[in-house]
Amino acid sequence: MNIIIVxxxxxxxxxxxxxxxxxxxxxxxxxxPNVLRSLTDSNDVMAVVGNxxxxxxxMEAGIQEADLLIATTNSDELNMLxxxxxxKAGNCHTIARIRNPEYSTEIRYIREELNLSLAINPELAAAxxxxxxxxxxxxxxxxxxxxxxxxxxxxxxxDHSTLDGMKVLEVSTRLKCNVLICVAERGDDVVxxxxxFVLQAGDKISFIASQxxxxxxxxxxxxxxxxxxxxxxxxxxxxxxYLGKILKNVxxxxxxxxxxxxxxxxxxxxxxxxxxxxxxxxxxxxxEEEGLDQMEAFASLTGFDEENIMLALYAAKKxxxxxxxxxxxxxxxxxxxxxxxxxxxxxxxxxxxxxxQYVRAIQNSLGSNVETLxxxxxxxxxxxxFRVGNDAPMLGIPLEKLELKENLLVACINRKGRIITPRxxxxxxxxxxxxxxxxxxxxQDLKDILK
Amino acid sequence: MNIAIIRYFLGWILNVEAVLMVLPLxxxxxxxxxxxxxxLITLAICGGLGFLxxxxxxxKTVFYAKEGFVCVALSWIVLSIFGALxxxxxxxxxxxxxxxxxxxxxxxxxxxxxxTNVEALSRCMLFWRSFTHWVGGxxxxxxxxxxxxxxxxxxxxxxxxxxxxxxxxxKLVPKVRQTAKILYLLYFGITLVxxxxxLLSGMPxxxxxCLSFGTAGTGGFGILNDSIASTPTFNxxxxxxx
Numbered sequence: 001m002n003i004i005i006v007x008x009x010x011x012x013x014x015x016x017x018x019x020x021x022x023x024x025x026x027x028x029x030x031x032x033p034n035v036l037r038s039l040t041d042s043n044d045v046m047a048v049v050g051n052x053x054x055x056x057x058x059m060e061a062g063i064q065e066a067d068l069l070i071a072t073t074n075s076d077e078l079n080m081l082x083x084x085x086x087x088k089a090g091n092c093h094t095i096a097r098i099r100n101p102e103y104s105t106e107i108r109y110i111r112e113e114l115n116l117s118l119a120i121n122p123e124l125a126a127a128x129x130x131x132x133x134x135x136x137x138x139x140x141x142x143x144x145x146x147x148x149x150x151x152x153x154x155x156x157x158x159d160h161s162t163l164d165g166m167k168v169l170e171v172s173t174r175l176k177c178n179v180l181i182c183v184a185e186r187g188d189d190v191v192x193x194x195x196x197f198v199l200q201a202g203d204k205i206s207f208i209a210s211q212x213x214x215x216x217x218x219x220x221x222x223x224x225x226x227x228x229x230x231x232x233x234x235x236x237x238x239x240x241x242y243l244g245k246i247l248k249n250v251x252x253x254x255x256x257x258x259x260x261x262x263x264x265x266x267x268x269x270x271x272x273x274x275x276x277x278x279x280x281x282x283x284x285x286x287x288e289e290e291g292l293d294q295m296e297a298f299a300s301l302t303g304f305d306e307e308n309i310m311l312a313l314y315a316a317k318k319x320x321x322x323x324x325x326x327x328x329x330x331x332x333x334x335x336x337x338x339x340x341x342x343x344x345x346x347x348x349x350x351x352x353x354x355x356x357q358y359v360r361a362i363q364n365s366l367g368s369n370v371e372t373l374x375x376x377x378x379x380x381x382x383x384x385x386f387r388v389g390n391d392a393p394m395l396g397i398p399l400e401k402l403e404l405k406e407n408l409l410v411a412c413i414n415r416k417g418r419i420i421t422p423r424x425x426x427x428x429x430x431x432x433x434x435x436x437x438x439x440x441x442x443x444q445d446l447k448d449i450l451k
Numbered sequence: 452m453n454i455a456i457i458r459y460f461l462g463w464i465l466n467v468e469a470v471l472m473v474l475p476l477x478x479x480x481x482x483x484x485x486x487x488x489x490x491l492i493t494l495a496i497c498g499g500l501g502f503l504x505x506x507x508x509x510x511k512t513v514f515y516a517k518e519g520f521v522c523v524a525l526s527w528i529v530l531s532i533f534g535a536l537x538x539x540x541x542x543x544x545x546x547x548x549x550x551x552x553x554x555x556x557x558x559x560x561x562x563x564x565x566x567t568n569v570e571a572l573s574r575c576m577l578f579w580r581s582f583t584h585w586v587g588g589x590x591x592x593x594x595x596x597x598x599x600x601x602x603x604x605x606x607x608x609x610x611x612x613x614x615x616x617x618x619x620x621x622k623l624v625p626k627v628r629q630t631a632k633i634l635y636l637l638y639f640g641i642t643l644v645x646x647x648x649x650l651l652s653g654m655p656x657x658x659x660x661c662l663s664f665g666t667a668g669t670g671g672f673g674i675l676n677d678s679i680a681s682t683p684t685f686n687x688x689x690x691x692x693x
Binding site: 002025026027040041042043044045046 | 516607608612622624625626627628629
């Protein structure tokens with residue numbers, strides 16, 4: 001696909017890198033020639049220096065042949081203008097990053113009027129992710145499939161769990177639980193576990209189950225999974241604001257610590273149901289005073305990675321709370337992951353992932369059949385949702401008779417809204433959606449799962 | 452530095468050179484020339500070495516600017532050394548350094564020659580000499596980027612950057628591979644037009660091919676001692692091509 005990306009900040013350059021790796025033709029537009037030079041030096045992409053909202057510049061970047069324009073400059077208005085002009089000049093799909101909370105309330109109207117294919121709000125996306133995590137505090141990461149009906153949850157097997165030393169084969173029979181373990185991470189290794197894979201305490205396990213089953217499963221393997229009732233957030237940025245909005249309807253007591261007095265006043269007007277505390281979040285005494293040790297969750301969402309990480313480590317030492325840590329920088333991921341930071345949220349990567357997913361969906365209408373795509377286990381594995389077409393080669397054949405590729409798992413079948421955890425005797429029928437978990441990257445079509 | 456990937460890359464260069472040598476070999480067959488056997492020998496050496504070093508794909512595929520520079524620099528040297536072998540082995544250019552000079556002059560489209568009597572060379576040698584101009588005019592490496600699916604990833608960018616002159620790479624379309632393909636199509640087109648023009652003006656096919664290769668690649672090797680001076684009637688289509 002021909003894709004134009006306007007604005008090469010963190011999201012723009014991450015997207016350029018990832019989309020280029022997926023063999024799309026990328027043209028970048030940015031005002032800063034230095035940024036463009038460093039990007040074109042290391043990636044096989046083309047660059048145009050200039051203002052992305054200028055018609056001439058877009059023409060130079062080849063808007064007329066483009067299939068998609070993604071606007072990720074730091075100005076919402078500029079992004080919208082870019083998309084508007086692109087729509088008129090090239091009649092392509094457009095994606096804009098629009099992050100101002102003032103626009104977010106009328107985002108639907110804006111999207112329709114400007115004909116945007118997708119309007120993405122990084123902070124809102126991150127806040128949604130956090131709210132999901134609060135519902136299932138024992139999970140490190142939650143992804144949803146089949147429009148939210150199926151969830152892929154990741155958690156660490158605790159010491160002395162019944163799962164320690166159990167074979168994957170025995171999990172569903174011995175626990176009488178309808179779950180399917182899809183991916184296991186042990187140290188740096190990522191595997192799709194076969195039936196004889198023996199689980200160990202400390203493994204990071206991703207499994208698929210419906211909401212009811214996953215609660216049951218957590219209960220049986222000895223993971224405490226109470227709904228979080230109170231949370232303390234340090235840093236009162238946009239993400240915190242969105243989180244406050246989302247949690248308004250849930251019975252969670254929210255406490256926000258913010259350094260800037262003006263912002264505190266602003267927030268207390270915007271979020272009347274929330275307790276706002278004016279003070280330095282990195283002040284130990286303040287945190288203690290505000291009852292850090294009684295909190296069931298603690299989120300460090302300040303603008304500084306270092307401070308967030310320090311705060312999370314401190315909270316891990318003092319409490320047993322569910323930790324959520326915002327980390328903006330994408331480098332040194334291994335180090336960040338090896339620390340006890342709970343769920344690490346990276347709004348930039350989250351945005352890039354959402355856009356990637358969307359690009360795959362557009363591609364879907366151009367030939368491939370991927371409905372949704374999730375990267376799991378540090379990008380080393382993918383979970384893909386496919387729709388089974390009328391001409392699929394495996395219709396009606398039991399799964400145990402299919403010759404599937406190595407390191408690949410048919411994880412879930414969604415038949416007219418009914419969720420089936422596939423066993424050997426099950427078959428795929430036309431009209432189903434099916435979730436495939438695999439370490440092999442770049443599956444484009446359902447028939448690619450066969451040998 | 453990732454030696455394995457450099458070995459792999461150079462292996463492909465040798466493979467490409469082996470394929471290129473098929474053309475002078477055919478020339479030798481057509482004109483029933485003995486010296487064609489030396490192309491066969493060189494072809495076997497290149498192909499053998501190339502096969503050995505591309506047999507196993509390197510496990511580590513890290514490729515940075517440094518590897519790019521080394522690959523490009525070494526591939527010119529390797530290309531020239533093996534390209535000089537037929538001249539040297541056949542004793543048509545008896546000294547190796549002379550043969551090397553001739554081929555480097557060819558691949559770099561310099562066009563200067565150590566030969567005083569060009570016409571003494573056999574036809575397959577003359578063909579190879581002019582053909583190096585044509586290959587060098589566009590660059591073997593660009594050709595490789597265009598056709599060969601080398602391990603992928605960002606590494607063709609580093610090669611392209613080391614190969615092309617100037618600090619930044621100009622591209623016609625976002626992908627290096629596509630750009631290279633377009634450039635090669637143009638190049639083929641120009642050469643073809645020139646060959647047709649020269650043929651129409653009544654030049655023999657062998658002369659046409661050699662001269663076209665020499666001019667399209669902006670080289671300068673001729674196949675007669677006085678280059679093109681003695682063939683005034685042919686100049687009419689040749690000058691616009693130049």
